[in-house]
Amino acid sequence: MLPAIFLLLACQLAGEAIHRLTGLALPGSVIGMVLLLGWLALVRRETPRLVAVTGWLTAHLAVMFVPAAVGLIDEGPVLSRYGAALLSATLVSTVMTIVVTALVFRWALVRFVAVDPDAPSPTAKQGSSEEAAR
Known part of the structure; x- marks a missing residue:
């Protein structure tokens, strides 16, 4: 180790x-x-x-975040001056990351997973098997 x-x-x-x-x-x-x-x-x-x-x-x-959080205490004046801007930049970049990740995931599904548009959906198959069982 x-x-x-x-x-x-x-x-x-x-x-x-x-x-x-x-x-x-x-x-x-x-x-x-x-x-x-x-x-x-x-x-x-x-x-x-x-x-x-x-x-x-x-x-x-989680233990590794403790030193970083304690280090923020020393930056009180900077955080009081730029805290709102830092918070908004963090929120905007997080939302943008989630949106871009979702769009790339959807693109990759369409690009790399062969989907037959004429094939019935899984819910349609389930419904038809229930009708056949009756």
Whole structure:
């Protein structure tokens, strides 16, 4: 378990170092995820160990929000000045994400699932089988 945790932390640290040294517009954590993806593509034996660690991290995800929430306390003046704008931007982006996800899902259903327009719907099949049973 420790080697998998070390791998996660090493990728994040390397991503942060690359971000600071190069000044890329990507956050260090995103660069670290790309590095981790590349590592997993090269070294397939890491996957089972990472599954156990990421399962544990996901199960205890709520604990990881505590430092971020405590960090917000230090930003009281900024939040009082820009809080309404931040809240509205968060709400608008959440709604937009839900709408775009739904539209992409509908597009993917039409594009990748072969649907026969002449085939009866599942409810029609159910109704006809009930009539046949009578």
